[in-house]
Amino acid sequence: MDSVAGERSVLVRACAEVGVSSADATLLSFGENAVFALPGPGLVARVARGAHMAERARREIAVACWLAEQDFPAVRPAAGIEAAPVLVDKRPVTFWELLPPAEREPNVADLARLLRTLHALPAPPFALPARHPLALVETWLDSAEAAVGLADRRYLSTRREELEAACRELTPALPAGLIHGDALLRNVGVHGGRALLLDWETVAHDLREFDLVLTPMAAARYGLPDGAQRRFARAYGFDVTEWAGYRVLRETRELAATAWVAQHVPGNPAAEEEFHHRVRTLRTGDTEARWHAF
Known part of the structure; x- marks a missing residue:
């Protein structure tokens, strides 16, 4: 049984809304969010566990956009997609750049x-x-x-x-x-x-x-x-x-x-x-x- 079947369903609907493919979605982690890599469009999608995460998701996107203006070294929201969470059954889904493979372990x-x-x-x-x-x-x-x-x-x-x-x-x-x-x-x-x-x-x-x-x-x-x-x-x-x-x-x-x-x-x-x-x-x-x- 797929332990994140519900999150995958939300992901498919969110991807359809922003016009990107979810066909090759791969689960990266599952904690407060289910985090999926989307290698085709070169994105990462974060599907929140519930509606209570909506305000957090909006704030996260806003801060990430501001950090990009400061040239602070942080992950960026996905280019070409509106910088705002997509709500599916009130659950926020956010889209981010897919980073290249890690070069080494951080310290x-x-x-x-x-x-x-x-x-x-x-x-x-x-x-x-x-x-x-x-x-x-x-x-x-x-x-x-x-x-x-x-x-x-x-x-x-x-x-x-x-x-x-x-x-x-x-x-x-x-x-x-x-x-x-x-x-x-x-x-x-x-x-x-x-x-x-x-x-x-x-x-x-x-x-x-x-x-x-x-x-x-x-x-x-x-x-x-x-x-x-x-x-x-x-x-x-x-x-x-x-x-x-x-x-x-x-x-x-x-x-x-x-x-x-x-x-x-x-x-x-x-x-x-x-x-x-x-x-x-x-x-x-x-x-x-x-x-x-x-």
Whole structure:
């Protein structure tokens, strides 16, 4: 059974609306969006899971167009297609350039330099929201239905409230401003001779520390090479782990990453196992247990 049959159906209708072929569509990834390569027209299509992603999709396209004007190294919206999401049954579909094959694996120095450049840009000429990484926790848990037990749901919901309150009390070390919002190494690609920052759906105006906390979190949870966090801090020019608010932001992002897996749990034993593993580590305060990227 095709696990993304519904997303493929939405893709076919969106492609027909903009006049491109979906005949050779290949699934690249399936997370918050189903991401398809369309080699024929040389595009990538991102099909959102639901209507709740529509505003994010509109903002992502607007920011990507503005970044192109700034010559910032980021993925570009598809040329020749209106720079706006296509809505199919209220679900947004966006079209992007298909990048050439990656030249090498990105590293933390690539990410740090991209973030340093991004954080130095002027504010865009339109408002951006604050970054609320826990805003979709209930949505992700709802999508898991009965596959997530009541005790785990109550724990995650209570912890969400505690961390949201703690975040409101943080004193930043850096000036707030434009942030990527999901600055993980997986959102960097090296194409056409330079590193590019990808995936702009969580772009925001908020604490720069939100972008910086993910690398030390990934080093602990996903096993980045030894010294990755030191290299990242050196290339950016600031070590977020020495900031008093680091623990709160790391715990916030770890809770979000755990709840995010819940939407994949129904019918997926690997996701169920990983979800329960992550919840156990949060409950016990185990900050060193490795997680599996999902």
